[in-house]
Amino acid sequence: MRKYFKTEKAKKEWKKALCALLCSATVLAGCGDAGKEGTPENVTPTQGANQGSDAQGTPTPQAGQDGDSQDGARQENPGSTQGAGQDDDNQDEPGKADAEPTKEADQGGADGDSQTVAMRDMTTMEYVQSFGVGINLGNTFESCGWEATTVTAYETGWGSPAISPKIIEGYAECGFGVMRIPVAWSNMMGDDYTINEKYLARVKAVVDCVLKTDMCVIVNIHWDGGWWDGFAKPEEKDECMYKYERIWTQLCEAFGDYDDHLMFESLNEEGCWDSLWNRYGGTNGKDEAYGLLNEINQKFVDIVRSSGGNNALRHLLIAGYATDIELTCDEMFKMPEDPAGRCAVSVHYYTPSTFAILDADASWGKMQADWGSDADYELLYKNMDMMKEHFIDKGIPVIVGEFGSATKNKAEGAVNRYLTAVCEAAYSRGMCPVLWDTTNVFYNRAAAKFIDEELLAGLMAVLEIER
Numbered sequence: 001m002r003k004y005f006k007t008e009k010a011k012k013e014w015k016k017a018l019c020a021l022l023c024s025a026t027v028l029a030g031c032g033d034a035g036k037e038g039t040p041e042n043v044t045p046t047q048g049a050n051q052g053s054d055a056q057g058t059p060t061p062q063a064g065q066d067g068d069s070q071d072g073a074r075q076e077n078p079g080s081t082q083g084a085g086q087d088d089d090n091q092d093e094p095g096k097a098d099a100e101p102t103k104e105a106d107q108g109g110a111d112g113d114s115q116t117v118a119m120r121d122m123t124t125m126e127y128v129q130s131f132g133v134g135i136n137l138g139n140t141f142e143s144c145g146w147e148a149t150t151v152t153a154y155e156t157g158w159g160s161p162a163i164s165p166k167i168i169e170g171y172a173e174c175g176f177g178v179m180r181i182p183v184a185w186s187n188m189m190g191d192d193y194t195i196n197e198k199y200l201a202r203v204k205a206v207v208d209c210v211l212k213t214d215m216c217v218i219v220n221i222h223w224d225g226g227w228w229d230g231f232a233k234p235e236e237k238d239e240c241m242y243k244y245e246r247i248w249t250q251l252c253e254a255f256g257d258y259d260d261h262l263m264f265e266s267l268n269e270e271g272c273w274d275s276l277w278n279r280y281g282g283t284n285g286k287d288e289a290y291g292l293l294n295e296i297n298q299k300f301v302d303i304v305r306s307s308g309g310n311n312a313l314r315h316l317l318i319a320g321y322a323t324d325i326e327l328t329c330d331e332m333f334k335m336p337e338d339p340a341g342r343c344a345v346s347v348h349y350y351t352p353s354t355f356a357i358l359d360a361d362a363s364w365g366k367m368q369a370d371w372g373s374d375a376d377y378e379l380l381y382k383n384m385d386m387m388k389e390h391f392i393d394k395g396i397p398v399i400v401g402e403f404g405s406a407t408k409n410k411a412e413g414a415v416n417r418y419l420t421a422v423c424e425a426a427y428s429r430g431m432c433p434v435l436w437d438t439t440n441v442f443y444n445r446a447a448a449k450f451i452d453e454e455l456l457a458g459l460m461a462v463l464e465i466e467r
Helices: 008-029 124-129 151-155 165-174 197-212 224-232 237-255 286-306 374-390 414-428 453-464
Strands: 134-136 178-181 216-219 262-265 316-319 343-349 398-403 432-435
Touching: 124 343, 134 398, 151 197, 165 197, 178 197, 178 432, 197 216, 197 237, 224 237, 224 286, 237 262, 237 286, 286 316, 374 414, 398 414, 414 432, 414 453
Parallel strands: 134 178, 134 432, 178 216, 216 262, 262 316, 316 343, 343 398, 398 432
Antiparallel strands: none
8 A cells, every 4th residue: 555655754644543443453363472481490591692793894893793782783681581671560461472373364455365465566666665764673583592492582582572562563653664573593493494383483473463564574584693604614505505595495485475565685794704705804705705695695586586476576685795885885796686676785884883883992992972073974975875876876775774873871862863864864865774673772662662752753754855
């Protein structure tokens, strides 16, 4: 129905009304149940699983892993099964981890049967630009780094409450048009890289819940314990490629009948290998490193397209090199060949890293407390113009799949100034900005409400911009 609305603002207002109408139905059939399994005793998640690179290539933080030094950008709460400051009495009642997902008829507009819902006749540029502004369901299903025996243990392991219809409806009511759901599919994985049935069912249930609100969904393979490093090792590459193919083959089967409100993303930030090439050490190995990412992205497209069903026309998101703007704009990065011609490119934005990632001085940099100087804006516009010239102007859609900021030890107003500026710079150039958020940083999952209304208004103000 998006094509019937002339402006993003009108579409968002319609979506709010729809959410209210669907509220009772969603509570009954939305996110399923997350169970009362809890986190097993004596299980403490490790911090190393979500450790952070500056997506713009700061040398010391390891590229391709999500930041452990950030409180606002990408921070987890290891060892906690409940968000900071949350009270169980304020949360929706969780349910079972192995809840059955709703049928595709519930998420794409079918008439109550199980038939495949037709994909809409729209370009990927139109599709991506229809998203408006998005948000990540961060530090939830991508939590990893320890052994647990229940889905709930992972879902809540980095501080999130079990995801409920109320939580998802709150995101939609804020005005977000797309939710990116990072996933560590290796959790509880079986032999031959078989995705755990309950894990898949739980993720599907939450995807269905999001789709009921008329938000779109992006599903990926996230850091997932770091097995990506093996791609760069000759003795491990074939096994890593086999695992990658097994995961996407299963996901294509599981989601094959979903309509185009669901998008697949090839990978997260892990498409970079310092063991092959270090951007600060010359060009030796650069062609091999880029060639490897290009090979993985092509494999992704080939798997999805050959799986049939709606996947033959599904819009796909292709991860850039380290999801770094400068490195993704390098001529060595190639978009994969796609017979459907329905691919967009993904980059992340945490620049300058000393502001967006650091909330205290580190060995690799001094924390920047404020943002908003002429030089700061100049750097932002330079990066966004680079993406526009290399991709948007050539007809390739762009999703800024993560942008965010640390929130501690910052000057008053600096975080809001930075986030709204990044959002505006991306949106006004035809891209879709997707805020990185974790429990109780920008959105309070227990209360199902955005914490800073002024920030939310600033983010949603970009929807008034004509593109």
